[in-house]
Amino acid sequence: MERKVVFVTGASTGIGKAISQYLISKDHIVYGSSRKVSHGDVLDGISMVKLDMADVQSIHSSIEYILSKEGRIDILVNNAGTGLSGAIEDTSPAEVSAYLNSHLVGLISCCQAAIPHMREAGQGKIINISSIAGEFGLPFRGIYSAGKSALNRITESLRMELAPSNISVSMIRPGDFSTNINQSRIVPQKSLSKESYYYAAFKKQYERISSEVSVGEDPAKIGQLVYKIIESKHPKLRYTAGGFVHKLSIFLNTVLPSSVFQKLLSKRYPVK
Numbered sequence: 001m002e003r004k005v006v007f008v009t010g011a012s013t014g015i016g017k018a019i020s021q022y023l024i025s026k027d028h029i030v031y032g033s034s035r036k037v038s039h040g041d042v043l044d045g046i047s048m049v050k051l052d053m054a055d056v057q058s059i060h061s062s063i064e065y066i067l068s069k070e071g072r073i074d075i076l077v078n079n080a081g082t083g084l085s086g087a088i089e090d091t092s093p094a095e096v097s098a099y100l101n102s103h104l105v106g107l108i109s110c111c112q113a114a115i116p117h118m119r120e121a122g123q124g125k126i127i128n129i130s131s132i133a134g135e136f137g138l139p140f141r142g143i144y145s146a147g148k149s150a151l152n153r154i155t156e157s158l159r160m161e162l163a164p165s166n167i168s169v170s171m172i173r174p175g176d177f178s179t180n181i182n183q184s185r186i187v188p189q190k191s192l193s194k195e196s197y198y199y200a201a202f203k204k205q206y207e208r209i210s211s212e213v214s215v216g217e218d219p220a221k222i223g224q225l226v227y228k229i230i231e232s233k234h235p236k237l238r239y240t241a242g243g244f245v246h247k248l249s250i251f252l253n254t255v256l257p258s259s260v261f262q263k264l265l266s267k268r269y270p271v272k
Ligand SMILES: NC(=O)c1ccc[n+]([C@@H]2O[C@H](COP(=O)([O-])OP(=O)(O)OC[C@H]3O[C@@H](n4cnc5c(N)ncnc54)[C@H](OP(=O)(O)O)[C@@H]3O)[C@@H](O)[C@H]2O)c1
Pocket: 009, 010, 011, 012, 013, 014, 015, 016, 033, 034, 035, 036, 051, 052, 053, 054, 079, 080, 081, 082, 083, 102, 129, 130, 131, 132, 173, 174, 175, 176, 177, 178, 179, 180, 181, 182, 184, 213, 216
């Protein structure tokens, strides 16, 4: 098996760490990133670079560092990110901008930094970690859903743009996985205040969202899926990782009338 040079953003915890450790166990050369390390640090067996999705300079510096060590990047896994939970009405324009800037503009910047080197090498793969929440809006997760939906559209467009360069682009849509995301999730200032119209409902929902994640699946499963994509000669555009309910929800969203589907979601995630 040919050893690939893989860069996994956001590898200090959760899904990114699980992907990195699985690929290392399969003898690939893996670099991970975190905002809290220096280039060259080793964290839990993973060679790290310092990358902040809100800082384009740090993205280019990370890619340059890996190129200086390995001479190439075969696979980019865009995983870094966290959740944002709160009513859209309660999320200030500054909070929306900061989130979408780091999560969407940051991801596009990672692709822009890696693509020319993949093209020069004549091959490459980009794997974007999306979410089931990118398939439809959910109450109190509108901004998160918007970021992931946009990521899906970027993935679709980029896949066509990069096909002539022999670079494949895929997305993975995880359901609930047990990671650090409950601790790292961003909550708009106003959602925490009793002044919010949604205060009581949000509190209940937040507990539900967090408990679903804490009993979520083992992120190592996503490591296995990423490995499968790396091994694949013709990776698909979309992969789903998650339990039956998550896969079913994607299917129901395509076949049910939207009024029925929204009723089902509102029953599961009540706003009142
Ligand atoms: N867990 C789930 O159920 C689930 C479901 C669907 C999709 N996802 C997606 O999976 C990805 C990973 O989430 P996770 O559940 O593994 O969460 P996690 O355990 O909190 O890990 C998040 C990782 O991303 C990094 N990160 C977060 N914000 C960043 C930023 N602004 N700039 C640079 N790095 C940043 C963190 O690194 P540092 O804090 O060390 O910098 C950390 O390594 C996210 O894109 C998330 O949306 C997760």
